[in-house]
Amino acid sequence: MHIQDMILTLQKHWSDEGCILMQAYDTEKGAGTMSPMTLLRSLGPEPWNVAYVEPSRRPADGRYGDNPNRLYQHHQFQVIMKPSPDNIQELYLDSLKKLGINPLEHDIRFVEDNWENPTLGAAGLGWEVWLDGMEITQFTYFQQIGGLEAKPVAVEITYGIERLASYIQDKENVFDLTWTEGVTVSDIFYQPEFEHSTYTFEASDTDLLFNLFNQYEQEAKRAMEKALVFPAYDYVLKCSHTFNLLDARGVISVTERTGYIGRVRNLAREIAKLYVEKREALGFPLLKEEGSHDNK
Amino acid sequence: MTTSNVLFEIGLEEMPARFLSDTEKQLTEKTKAWLEASRLAYSEIDTFITPRRFAVLIHNLESKQPDLNEEVRGPKLQIAKDQAGEWSKAAIGFCKGQGKTVDDIVVKTVDGHDYIFVEKYIEGKLATAILPAFKDVVLSLNFPKNMRWGNRSLRFIRPIKWILALNDAEVIPFEIEGVTSGNETRGHRFLGQTITVKDALAYEAALKEEYVIADANKRQSMIVEQIKALETEQDFVVPIDEDLLEEVTHLVEYPTVFFGEFSQDFLDVPEEALITSMKEHQRYFPVRQTDQTLLPYFIAVRNGNRDHIDTVKRGNEKVLNARLKDAVFFYEEDQKQSIEANNEKLTRMVFQEKLGTLHDKVERVEAISQSVAIALQLDQPVVKDVRRAAEISKFDLVTQMVNEFTNLQGVMGEKYARLKGESDAVSIALNEQYMPRHAHDDLPASTVGQILSVSDKMDTIVGCIAVGLMPTGSQDPYALRRQAMGVVQILERFGWSLSFENLLDLIISHYETTSIEVDDYQVVNQNVTDFFRARVSFLAKERGIERDVVEAVTHRGLGQLHQLFIKAELLEEKRKDESFKQTEEALVRSMNLANKATTTEVEAHLFENESETALYQTLLEVRAAYEARISEEAYQEALSELEALTPAINRFFDETMVMVENEKVKNNRLALLNQVKQLVDLIGDFTQIEWKQQF
Numbered sequence: 002m003h004i005q006d007m008i009l010t011l012q013k014h015w016s017d018e019g020c021i022l023m024q025a026y027d028t029e030k031g032a033g034t035m036s037p038m039t040l041l042r043s044l045g046p047e048p049w050n051v052a053y054v055e056p057s058r059r060p061a062d063g064r065y066g067d068n069p070n071r072l073y074q075h076h077q078f079q080v081i082m083k084p085s086p087d088n089i090q091e092l093y094l095d096s097l098k099k100l101g102i103n104p105l106e107h108d109i110r111f112v113e114d115n116w117e118n119p120t121l122g123a124a125g126l127g128w129e130v131w132l133d134g135m136e137i138t139q140f141t142y143f144q145q146i147g148g149l150e151a152k153p154v155a156v157e158i159t160y161g162i163e164r165l166a167s168y169i170q171d172k173e174n175v176f177d178l179t180w181t182e183g184v185t186v187s188d189i190f191y192q193p194e195f196e197h198s199t200y201t202f203e204a205s206d207t208d209l210l211f212n213l214f215n216q217y218e219q220e221a222k223r224a225m226e227k228a229l230v231f232p233a234y235d236y237v238l239k240c241s242h243t244f245n246l247l248d249a250r251g252v253i254s255v256t257e258r259t260g261y262i263g264r265v266r267n268l269a270r271e272i273a274k275l276y277v278e279k280r281e282a283l284g285f286p287l288l289k290e291e292g293s294h295d296n297k
Numbered sequence: 298m299t300t301s302n303v304l305f306e307i308g309l310e311e312m313p314a315r316f317l318s319d320t321e322k323q324l325t326e327k328t329k330a331w332l333e334a335s336r337l338a339y340s341e342i343d344t345f346i347t348p349r350r351f352a353v354l355i356h357n358l359e360s361k362q363p364d365l366n367e368e369v370r371g372p373k374l375q376i377a378k379d380q381a382g383e384w385s386k387a388a389i390g391f392c393k394g395q396g397k398t399v400d401d402i403v404v405k406t407v408d409g410h411d412y413i414f415v416e417k418y419i420e421g422k423l424a425t426a427i428l429p430a431f432k433d434v435v436l437s438l439n440f441p442k443n444m445r446w447g448n449r450s451l452r453f454i455r456p457i458k459w460i461l462a463l464n465d466a467e468v469i470p471f472e473i474e475g476v477t478s479g480n481e482t483r484g485h486r487f488l489g490q491t492i493t494v495k496d497a498l499a500y501e502a503a504l505k506e507e508y509v510i511a512d513a514n515k516r517q518s519m520i521v522e523q524i525k526a527l528e529t530e531q532d533f534v535v536p537i538d539e540d541l542l543e544e545v546t547h548l549v550e551y552p553t554v555f556f557g558e559f560s561q562d563f564l565d566v567p568e569e570a571l572i573t574s575m576k577e578h579q580r581y582f583p584v585r586q587t588d589q590t591l592l593p594y595f596i597a598v599r600n601g602n603r604d605h606i607d608t609v610k611r612g613n614e615k616v617l618n619a620r621l622k623d624a625v626f627f628y629e630e631d632q633k634q635s636i637e638a639n640n641e642k643l644t645r646m647v648f649q650e651k652l653g654t655l656h657d658k659v660e661r662v663e664a665i666s667q668s669v670a671i672a673l674q675l676d677q678p679v680v681k682d683v684r685r686a687a688e689i690s691k692f693d694l695v696t697q698m699v700n701e702f703t704n705l706q707g708v709m710g711e712k713y714a715r716l717k718g719e720s721d722a723v724s725i726a727l728n729e730q731y732m733p734r735h736a737h738d739d740l741p742a743s744t745v746g747q748i749l750s751v752s753d754k755m756d757t758i759v760g761c762i763a764v765g766l767m768p769t770g771s772q773d774p775y776a777l778r779r780q781a782m783g784v785v786q787i788l789e790r791f792g793w794s795l796s797f798e799n800l801l802d803l804i805i806s807h808y809e810t811t812s813i814e815v816d817d818y819q820v821v822n823q824n825v826t827d828f829f830r831a832r833v834s835f836l837a838k839e840r841g842i843e844r845d846v847v848e849a850v851t852h853r854g855l856g857q858l859h860q861l862f863i864k865a866e867l868l869e870e871k872r873k874d875e876s877f878k879q880t881e882e883a884l885v886r887s888m889n890l891a892n893k894a895t896t897t898e899v900e901a902h903l904f905e906n907e908s909e910t911a912l913y914q915t916l917l918e919v920r921a922a923y924e925a926r927i928s929e930e931a932y933q934e935a936l937s938e939l940e941a942l943t944p945a946i947n948r949f950f951d952e953t954m955v956m957v958e959n960e961k962v963k964n965n966r967l968a969l970l971n972q973v974k975q976l977v978d979l980i981g982d983f984t985q986i987e988w989k990q991q992f
Contacts, residue, residue: 105488
C-alpha cells in the first residue's frame with residue numbers, strides 16, 4: 002500500500018467515525034499536537050472530532066537524507082476525539098485492519114507511555130502501540146493542556162506515517178517508500194531533507210533567528226493584548242520552530258534552553274486560558290450544535 | 298451454614314506493566330480487610346492479574362454474617378426511674394425503640410455509673426446484601442498515576458471497560474462509572490471472544506480457552522519454561538533478568554516465546570549498548586554462549602500463540618536491526634570527535650544552576666582529586682593518571698551514545714578513551730568513577746578509579762548541600778544519599794589513610810576559592826558531616842551495629858572510616874562478652890570521673906597511697922604497648938593490653954577516695970584517671986555504650 006493510499010484509507014475510516022477531515026495547518030510545527038486544531042480545540046467542554054495529516058518538522062533530526070530512519074520532516078496522521086469514546090481502542094484497531102494489518106498475524110500491544118510537552122504545559126497518559134516490536138502510534142488521553150485541566154478528556158491518536166509505511170511496504174530505508182505508483186519519498190523529499198539539514202546545521206543566520214524569536218514573541222504578546230487568540234497562537238508556533246532551529250544549531254546553552262522553553266510555555270498558557278474564556282463568551286457554540294448544552 | 302464462591306473481575310484498557318504486582322498485592326490485602334470488617338468468613342482468596350484485568354476469587358464464602366447478641370446501653374439508672382421508683386418515660390421509650398419491654402431491662406455499672414441495658418439480637422446480614430460493596434474495594438486501590446477519560450470524573454489507573462461479578466452463578470449487581478456488572482468477560486484481544494462465565498469457579502479455565510492466562514505466576518512459569526526449552530534446543534544461554542521477566546509477564550495475556558537474530562556486524566558495538574537496546578527499548582532477553590560471549594540473537598515474548606510467528610519474528614528483527622544501526626551510527630560518529638572538542642562542549646552544559654556547568658564541575662574534580670592523591674602520598678605516575686582521568690572525566694556525556702543510552706555514561710567514556718589512546722589506568726577510571734552505581738554494585742577496583750569516584754561524589758554532595766539542596770524525605774534528585782554511601786564504602790574498603798574530616802576540609806577549602814555563592818562554609822561543613830554520620834549509622838545498622846556503639850567510636854569525629862568500622866564491630870562484640878565485663882566496668886568508672894578532670898598532668902609526688910602509684914606505674918607500662926597496637930590498627934589486641942589495668946583500677950577505687958577536700962590531691966587523682974580515659978578514647982568513648990553482658 003502506497004503512503005497516499007494509507008492516508009486515504011485513514012481519512013475514510015475516521016471520517017466514517019464522525020471526524021471532521023481537516024488539512025495540515027500552515028505554520029511550521031514539531032508535531033500534529035501543536036496544530037490549533039488539536040491544542041486549542043481540545044480545551045473546554047465542546048465536543049470535537051477531527052482527523053488530519055500533519056507534516057512535522059524536527060530540525061535536530063535532519064540527517065541530510067543519509068539516515069534510513071530519521072527525517073527533518075516526517076508526517077503524522079492525527080486524530081482527536083473529545084470526549085474520548087468508550088470504544089476508541091477498537092476504532093483504532095479497525096483502522097489498522099483497513100491498512101491490511103491483521104492483528105492475528107502480528108503482535109499488537111499497548112505499552113505504557115505517558116506523554117508530556119512542557120513547552121505547551123500539556124500532559125497525558127496512554128500508550129505507544131507496538132506492532133511486532135515497532136512503535137507505530139502514540140495514543141494519549143489528554144489530562145492537561147496549556148496548564149488547564151482537560152475536561153472532558155480528549156483522546157489523541159498519532160500515527161507515524163513513515164514508520165507504519167516502512168512496515169507495510171517492508172522497506173528498510175524511509176527514502177525507498179512509495180508515495181504513490183512510481184513516486185518514492187526520495188523523489189519528493191530527498192532534496193528538501195538535504196537542504197534543510199544544511200540550512201539547520203550550517204547555513205542558518207543565528208543572529209537573525211534570535212531576533213526573530215524575540216520579535217515573534219513580542220507579536221504574540223501584542224496579539225494577546227488585543228485578545229486575538231488564533232493569531233497569537235500562530236506566533237507562538239513560530240517561536241517554537243525558531244527555537245528548534247537554534248537548538249539544533251547548538252547555540253542555546255542548557256540554562257538558556259530552560260529560559261526559552263519557559264517563555265513559550267507562559268505564552269501558551271495564557272493563550273489556552275484566553276481561548277476557553279472566549280469560547281465561553283460565545284456560549285460554547287459547538288456544545289449547542291450537539292444538543293447537549295445542559296451538560297456544560 | 299451454606300457457602301458460595303465469589304468472583305469479581307474488573308476489565309480495563311491496558312494497565313502499565315510496572316504497576317501490576319503492587320496492584321495485585323493491594324487487591325489481596327484490601328479484599329481480606331473488607332471481608333473481615335464485613336464479618337464474612339471464607340476459606341481462601343485467589344487473585345489474578347493481566348494487563349487488561351484484575352480479579353479476585355473468594356472460596357467458600359459464608360452466605361450470611363453470624364448473628365449477634367448485642368447489649369444496647371440506655372439512659373442512666375437515675376433517669377430511667379421516676380421518683381416513685383417506677384420505670385420512667387425515658388426508660389419505656391428506650392425499650393420501645395429497641396423493640397423490647399421494661400421486663401427486658403438489665404442494670405449494669407459503667408465507669409461508676411449505673412445504666413440500663415437491653416440485650417438485643419441482631420440477625421446477620423446476607424452476603425448477597427454485602428457483596429455489591431466490593432465497589433469500594435476497587436475504588437480504594439492506589440495507583441502511582443491515575444487518569445480521567447471521556448466525560449468521567451473518576452481518576453483511575455486506566456478506563457474501566459467491564460465488570461464480571463458472580464456469586465456462584467448469580468450476578469452481583471453494582472456499577473462503577475457507568476459500567477454495570479454482569480456475567481461476561483472478554484478473552485484475549487485478538488484470539489479470544491467475549492464469553493459468559495457460568496460459575497465463579499469456572500473463571501480461570503474459561504479464560505484459558507480464550508487465550509488468557511489470568512494467573513500471573515502461571516504466565517511467568519510458561520515464559521521461563523519456553524526459554525529453557527529454547528536454551529536446550531539451540532544450545533545457548535539466556536540469563537534471566539528478574540525485573541525484565543516480571544515486566545514481560547505483565548505485558549502479555551498469553552505468552553509465546555520466540556528468538557530472533559540481528560546482524561553479526563553489530564557485535565562490534567559495545568555490548569552494553571546492544572543490551573540496553575534489547576532490554577530497555579524492546580524488552581528482549583539477550584542471548585549468550587556458554588562462555589558468556591554475546592550472541593547475535595534475542596528472546597522475545599509475543600502476546601499470542603504460535604500462528605504466524607515468523608511474521609512477528611521478522612518484524613521484531615527489523616526493528617532491532619534499525620535500532621542497532623542507529624547505535625552503530627552514533628558509535629562511529631562519536632569516534633570522529635576528539636576528547637578535547639567534547640570537553641569544550643561541557644562549557645555549555647549546566648550541571649546545576651548554582652554550581653555552574655559540567656566544565657566547572659570537571660575543574661573542581663580535577664583540583665580535588667589532585668589534593669586527595671597528594672594527601673594519600675601516592676606516587677607521581679599515579680598522581681598524573683588521576684589528573685588526566687579527572688580532566689577528561691565527563692567528555693563522554695556529550696557523545697551521541699550517552700545521549701541515547703544514558704546508563705552508558707562512563708562505560709562509553711572508557712571505550713572511547715581507549716580508542717583515543719588513553720592509558721588503561723585512565724580509561725578504567727572513567728568507568729569506575731560512577732561505581733558503585735547502586736547499593737550492591739562493585740566498588741572501583743583501581744586506585745585512580747577510587748580517587749576519581751570519591752572526588753566526583755564528594756564534589757556533588759558538598760556542592761549540593763552548600764547551595765541548599767540537602768535531601769529531604771523521599772526528595773533526593775541528585776542521589777546524594779547513594780553517592781555518600783559509595784564514598785563511605787570506598788573509604789572503608791580500601792582503608793584510606795585520610796580521615797573523613799581531612800577529606801572534607803580539603804574539598805571545602807577548594808570550594809572557598811570558587812565564585813559559588815555560599816553563606817557560611819562552617820555550616821556546610823557541619824551539615825555534610827551530619828549527613829555522613831547518618832549514612833554511617835545506616836550502614837552500621839545493616840551490619841548489626843547499634844547506634845550507641847557508632848556514637849562511642851565517632852565521639853571525636855568519623856576519622857578513618859575503616860578504623861571506625863573495625864572498632865565498632867569489635868565493641869559490638871565486646872558489649873556482650875562476659876569476660877570483658879570487669880575491664881569495661883573499671884574503665885567506664887574511670888572515664889566517668891575523668892570527665893571532671895581539667896588536666897592530664899600527673900604529679901607523682903602528690904600521690905598519698907600505694908594504689909595510686911601502682912595504677913600510675915601500670916599505666917606507664919601498658920601505654921607504649923597499647924599505643925603500638927593502636928597504630929597497627931590491632932584494636933582487639935589493644936583492648937587486651939588495657940585489661941592489665943583492671944586490677945590496678947579496682948585497687949585504686951578500693952583504696953582511694955578521689956573527691957577529697959585537698960584540691961591538689963583531688964585534681965591529681967582526676968588527672969590520673971584522665972590518662973586512662975585518654976587511652977581508651979583512642980578506641981571509643983565507652984561511657985556512651987549500653988553494655989549488655991548482664992542480659
